Amino acid sequence: MLEIKNLHAEVDGNKILRGIDLVVRPGEIHAIMGPNGSGKSTLSYVLAGKDDYEITEGTITYNGVDWSEMSAHERAAAGMFLAFQYPIEIPGVATMTFLKTALNAQRKARGEDEISTPDFMKLVREKSKALNVTPEMLRRPLNVGFSGGEKKRAEILQMSLLEPTLCVLDETDSGLDIDALRVVSEGVNQLRSPDRSMIVITHYQRLLDHIVPDVVHVLSKGKIVKTGGKELALELEKNGYAEYVDEEAA
Amino acid sequence: MAAVQETIDQVKAIDVDQYKYGFVTDIESELAPKGLNEDIVAYISAKKDEPEWMLNWRLEAFRRWKTMEEPTWARVDYPKIDFEDLHYYAAPKKREGPKSLDEVDPEILDTYKKLGIPLSEQEILAGVAPENRVAVDAVFDSVSVATTFKEELAKAGVIFCPISEAIREHPELVQKYLGSVVPVSDNFYATLNSAVFSDGSFVYIPPGVRCPMELSTYFRINEPNTGQFERTLIIADKGSYVSYLEGCTAPQRDENQLHAAVVELVALEDAQIKYSTVQNWYPGDADGKGGIYNFVTKRGDCREKNSKISWTQVETGSAITWKYPSCILRGDNSQGEFYSIAISNGHQQIDSGTKMIHLGKNTSSRIISKGISAGVSQNTYRGQVSAHRKASNARNFTQCDSLLIGDKCGAHTVPYIESKNSTAVFEHEATTSKISDDQMFYCQARGLDDEEAVALIVNGFVRDVIQQLPMEFAVEAQKLISISLEGSVG
Numbered sequence: 001m002l003e004i005k006n007l008h009a010e011v012d013g014n015k016i017l018r019g020i021d022l023v024v025r026p027g028e029i030h031a032i033m034g035p036n037g038s039g040k041s042t043l044s045y046v047l048a049g050k051d052d053y054e055i056t057e058g059t060i061t062y063n064g065v066d067w068s069e070m071s072a073h074e075r076a077a078a079g080m081f082l083a084f085q086y087p088i089e090i091p092g093v094a095t096m097t098f099l100k101t102a103l104n105a106q107r108k109a110r111g112e113d114e115i116s117t118p119d120f121m122k123l124v125r126e127k128s129k130a131l132n133v134t135p136e137m138l139r140r141p142l143n144v145g146f147s148g149g150e151k152k153r154a155e156i157l158q159m160s161l162l163e164p165t166l167c168v169l170d171e172t173d174s175g176l177d178i179d180a181l182r183v184v185s186e187g188v189n190q191l192r193s194p195d196r197s198m199i200v201i202t203h204y205q206r207l208l209d210h211i212v213p214d215v216v217h218v219l220s221k222g223k224i225v226k227t228g229g230k231e232l233a234l235e236l237e238k239n240g241y242a243e244y245v246d247e248e249a250a
Numbered sequence: 251m252a253a254v255q256e257t258i259d260q261v262k263a264i265d266v267d268q269y270k271y272g273f274v275t276d277i278e279s280e281l282a283p284k285g286l287n288e289d290i291v292a293y294i295s296a297k298k299d300e301p302e303w304m305l306n307w308r309l310e311a312f313r314r315w316k317t318m319e320e321p322t323w324a325r326v327d328y329p330k331i332d333f334e335d336l337h338y339y340a341a342p343k344k345r346e347g348p349k350s351l352d353e354v355d356p357e358i359l360d361t362y363k364k365l366g367i368p369l370s371e372q373e374i375l376a377g378v379a380p381e382n383r384v385a386v387d388a389v390f391d392s393v394s395v396a397t398t399f400k401e402e403l404a405k406a407g408v409i410f411c412p413i414s415e416a417i418r419e420h421p422e423l424v425q426k427y428l429g430s431v432v433p434v435s436d437n438f439y440a441t442l443n444s445a446v447f448s449d450g451s452f453v454y455i456p457p458g459v460r461c462p463m464e465l466s467t468y469f470r471i472n473e474p475n476t477g478q479f480e481r482t483l484i485i486a487d488k489g490s491y492v493s494y495l496e497g498c499t500a501p502q503r504d505e506n507q508l509h510a511a512v513v514e515l516v517a518l519e520d521a522q523i524k525y526s527t528v529q530n531w532y533p534g535d536a537d538g539k540g541g542i543y544n545f546v547t548k549r550g551d552c553r554e555k556n557s558k559i560s561w562t563q564v565e566t567g568s569a570i571t572w573k574y575p576s577c578i579l580r581g582d583n584s585q586g587e588f589y590s591i592a593i594s595n596g597h598q599q600i601d602s603g604t605k606m607i608h609l610g611k612n613t614s615s616r617i618i619s620k621g622i623s624a625g626v627s628q629n630t631y632r633g634q635v636s637a638h639r640k641a642s643n644a645r646n647f648t649q650c651d652s653l654l655i656g657d658k659c660g661a662h663t664v665p666y667i668e669s670k671n672s673t674a675v676f677e678h679e680a681t682t683s684k685i686s687d688d689q690m691f692y693c694q695a696r697g698l699d700d701e702e703a704v705a706l707i708v709n710g711f712v713r714d715v716i717q718q719l720p721m722e723f724a725v726e727a728q729k730l731i732s733i734s735l736e737g738s739v740g
Binding site for chain 1: 686687688689691692693694695696697698699700702706707709710711712713714
């Protein structure tokens with residue numbers, strides 16, 4: 001279970017998160033919506049443990065463990081996964097090689113044996129098929145020259161292979177056309193499970209038609225200003241964020 | 251940026267314990283007295299039981315060397331070398347040129363075992379498929395201590411032996427080719443080498459023969475205050491092919507050690523030579539103390555038409571590297587290639603590159619250089635591409651990429667391009683980049699720790715070159731790259 005208490009965070013001295021409280025239980029999907037600059041991506045980086053994103057107050061605990069002193073790779077081994085809004089290019093490193101290196105790094109950190117090459121190949125074949133990731137794409141350097149859709153599918157492939165228990169999807173719908181959105185959403189839905197929590201960060205309701213959340217939060221100026229059921233997203237789609245932004249201003 | 255700051259902190263804390271070849275073999279050696287004069291040259295020649303023509307050749311080189319000055323154009327900085335304070339010959343005390351492995355000192359066999367180079371043919375045969383076998387010439391300080399698979403190679407007509415043996419037993423080949431690519435008076439270090447070289451490998455592949463296995467020389471400097479001056483000569487006769495590997499390590503010592511080698515390659519009509527190096531001499535400690543001064547002249551001559559010479563190097567060691575494996579494209583339609591990975595960390599200084607000299611018609615060359623700098627190191631690519639006025643349709647493609655880790659190191663690219671023929675087409679591409687914080691974070695978010703992330707990104711950066719290495723070397727090289735960069739990030 002993820003518990004965020006009174007979380008304040010800043011980047012280069014700019015206060016971005018100003019007291020977030022959030023509890024996500026296993027099996028739940030929470031959507032976080034909000035206007036540009038409300039702190040959505042910052043929240044995802046702080047959760048993943050990016051350098052330069054400093055927690056100034058409050059705590060993040062996951063399954064009872066305080067994450068404030070844990071580095072990004074340790075959090076990954078503990079079950080954290082961030083699907084990037086803008087996946088990073090790693091030139092010269094075949095997607096396949098990257099997947100295997102990541103999987104083995106996590107297994108090693110957890111004290112498990114490395115996966116054998118035949119087992120790995122079998123696993124990748126099985127997982128990539130569902131996401132329409134071709135063997136040709138697996139041979140290409142990770143994210144280099146990938147289309148928007150390919151990048152996001154590669155992210156979800158990593159997620160399904162690494163089997164995290166806490167997934168944060170940062171604007172996974174951005175840059176996707178309708179068909180790609182459907183493929184990616186299906187991939188995510190297949191990963192729904194009673195012991196996996198997800199936080200879906202998005203601007204738009206349309207992603208939530210495919211990945212239906214249990215809870216919707218509105219983030220504005222670094223704080224959660226409203227929490228509701230999935231119908232809240234529809235309401236936002238109709239009325240926009242103005243109400244919440246103004247409320248803050250007033 | 252935090253990652254960069256940590257990089258710097260880590261580099262400060264860099265530890266040489268990662269150099270796992272730094273042990274010293276405890277063995278009694280026979281040393282020439284320190285210093286260099288005609289008597290020492292004669293001493294070395296006598297030790298090798300050399301014919302008179304060889305001694306005269308050496309003495310001529312020595313006399314020329316005395317008139318020469320150390321080159322200063324390279325971007326490297328080091329205290330003046332006292333050439334009188336060195337031993338120019340060191341050999342394990344025991345009879346020279348053992349006839350079989352039983353006669354090699356067990357301490358030495360053990361040394362090579364520790365380095366992962368088995369010298370017993372039975373041992374090699376036990377675990378390796380025939381097509382993957384490698385014949386090894388092991389050079390320990392100034393002498394060759396063992397050469398494996400000689401008999402099997404002889405069946406194919408291939409000569410693979412210490413150069414000291416070749417001088418005695420194949421004088422006609424040595425006299426014809428020695429110094430024909432790198433002339434005696436070529437440069438300060440090559441001339442010094444010509445005077446005092448003690449051992450190295452000699453390879454001759456007869457016409458039409460494809461060498462049945464990889465050939466390899468493994469160089470080890472053990473004695474302190476000793477220069478190693480090896481000399482390698484490889485001749486690929488018409489229509490032949492050979493792939494040759496070279497590896498080097500040295501113990502961890504506080505003093506600097508000098509290594510000045512000369513390698514000459516000759517490819518005749520339709521012949522092909524592939525020469526791969528993994529250079530891992532001791533790089534010195536965290537404060538830049540100790541390490542090998544590596545001043546090497548390597549040159550290949552595509553002497554006749556349709557010949558091809560390909561250099562691949564992975565340079566991770568040495569305090570100073572001064573090295574430009576080059577190709578003279580003399581024969582029409584000949585091809586030269588240079589693939590290089592040069593990694594500098596700590597206080598290392600590298601000035602390395604290549605020369606592609608296009609003399610014949612329709613000659614082509616390709617240069618792929620990948621430099622990686624970390625710590626407070628300086629890494630320079632220096633390359634020359636030239637077309638003679640008769641070199642019509644000469645082609646060159648050069649790609650020169652530098653990767654910086656941290657902000658205290660330097661990467662420099664110094665290309666010299668010269669064409670005297672209007673039909674020549676030379677292309678030069680160069681990039682300089684850093685490992686970005688975003689790339690690091692992306693890898694970390696997938697579970698890679700800092701060092702795993704850097705190793706992965708760097709291995710991606712050098713992939714084009716790694717692919718040129720023979721299979722078993724490629725795996726070693728990738729591991730070596732990871733080890734060389736240990737402690738370069740936070």
